[in-house]
Amino acid sequence: MLELKNISFRYNANSPLLINNFSFLAVKGNIIAVCGDSGTGKTTLLNIICSVIPKIFPGVLSGTISHNNINISELSIPEVAPQISLLMQHPDNQLFFPTVEQELAFAPENLKIPAKDIIKRIDDVLVKLDIEDLRHKETASLSFGQKKLVTLASILTLSPDVYLLDEPFAGLSQKNIKLISDEIKTLADNGKIIFLAGHSNDIIQFANKTIEMENLNEKH
Ligand SMILES: Nc1ncnc2c1ncn2[C@@H]1O[C@H](COP(=O)(O)OP(=O)(O)O)[C@@H](O)[C@H]1O
Ligand SMILES: [Mg+2]
Numbered sequence: 001m002l003e004l005k006n007i008s009f010r011y012n013a014n015s016p017l018l019i020n021n022f023s024f025l026a027v028k029g030n031i032i033a034v035c036g037d038s039g040t041g042k043t044t045l046l047n048i049i050c051s052v053i054p055k056i057f058p059g060v061l062s063g064t065i066s067h068n069n070i071n072i073s074e075l076s077i078p079e080v081a082p083q084i085s086l087l088m089q090h091p092d093n094q095l096f097f098p099t100v101e102q103e104l105a106f107a108p109e110n111l112k113i114p115a116k117d118i119i120k121r122i123d124d125v126l127v128k129l130d131i132e133d134l135r136h137k138e139t140a141s142l143s144f145g146q147k148k149l150v151t152l153a154s155i156l157t158l159s160p161d162v163y164l165l166d167e168p169f170a171g172l173s174q175k176n177i178k179l180i181s182d183e184i185k186t187l188a189d190n191g192k193i194i195f196l197a198g199h200s201n202d203i204i205q206f207a208n209k210t211i212e213m214e215n216l217n218e219k220h
Contacts, residue, residue, distance in 0.1 A: 002026040002049070002084070002162055002193055007063035009041075009048060016217040018044055021063075024211060026162075028191040031184060033203045036213030042197035043089055045213065046164040049195065050084045051077065067162065082111055085160040089167045089197075091147035095139045100131075100150050103139055107158050118157075125153045130179060144171045152180065163187060163194045169202050181206060 002025075009019040018041040026032055034042045047053040051072050054061050065072050072080050088094045097103040101122065108118045126132045129149050134142065139150065148171065155163065165184070169177050184194055185206060196203040204210060 001028070001068060003064075003066045004049070005064045005066070007048065007061070007065070009044065009053070009059055009061050011059050013060065018216065019048075020216055023063075026193045026195075026209070028193060029188050030193050030209055031188050031207045032193070032195045032209045032211060033207035034195055034197040034211045034213060035199070035204065037215065040213035040215050042213050043166055045211070046086060046166050046195060046197055049162070050086045050164055051075070051080050052086065078110065081160075082107070082158050083160050084162040084164065085155040085158055087148075087152055087155055087163070087165045087168055089170070091144070091151045094151045094154070095147060098138055098140075100134045100137050100139055100142075103150060104154050104157055107154055111158070121157045121159075125156045128156065128183060129153050145173060145176055148172060149176060149180075152183075156183075161192060163192060164197075165194065166197045168196060169198060177202075 004022060004024045007019050007022045008017065010017050034045060036042055044053065047057060048061060049065060051065070053059045055077050067083060072084070095103055097106060104122045104125065105118055108121055113121070126135055129152065131146070131149050131153065134146060134150065139147070142150065148168065152165075152168065168180055172180070184196070187194055196207060
């Protein structure tokens, strides 16, 4: 269970209010579409849910986020990330290692998972996303869509409770959209919580809850 309570946010004292007293409850199996025009705060909201804001990027945040009744502000980023994992909108911000295999091994190694289990997790996820051919490739040489699949794979190796997927379908082929959609449905069937940020038509079709982000400062 993930609960957002009375969340308000602006980037700094002089910047506009992006989120105003927002509360939301997500339970196991929920697929939540986070919709809204560009600049309405979809990425910001996902960063808040995994506490990248304010722990890495500063901002003026009030309210609480609790996961299984633990306030995540009391946890460090390395403690939160394996439970609530973010797929960033721009995969280049999330790829750090020379090869795909090294990239995929990093997070589970950090969790001190035994080496043979890590290999199994990597094998499974490469098959699942149909990217076995990328295993020994240099991450820098991949296309945008391949990078998205690799960053998604790196999250799947962690098997978090909550997936925050920021524009997961942007730049992907129809085949890969179908592959990721099916994986999202399977995750939800297995009791995971998935947030999908994007433009309504792509994502709303298989969501069972919606968060509509709005421009709070629009002049009417
Ligand atoms: N680090 C930052 N500092 C100040 N303003 C920011 C920062 N990051 C994003 N913004 C602004 O916050 C608003 C929401 O951005 P974002 O969350 O990326 O929206 P979306 O993902 O819906 O396109 C935009 O107006 C953006 O320019
Ligand atoms: Mg965004």
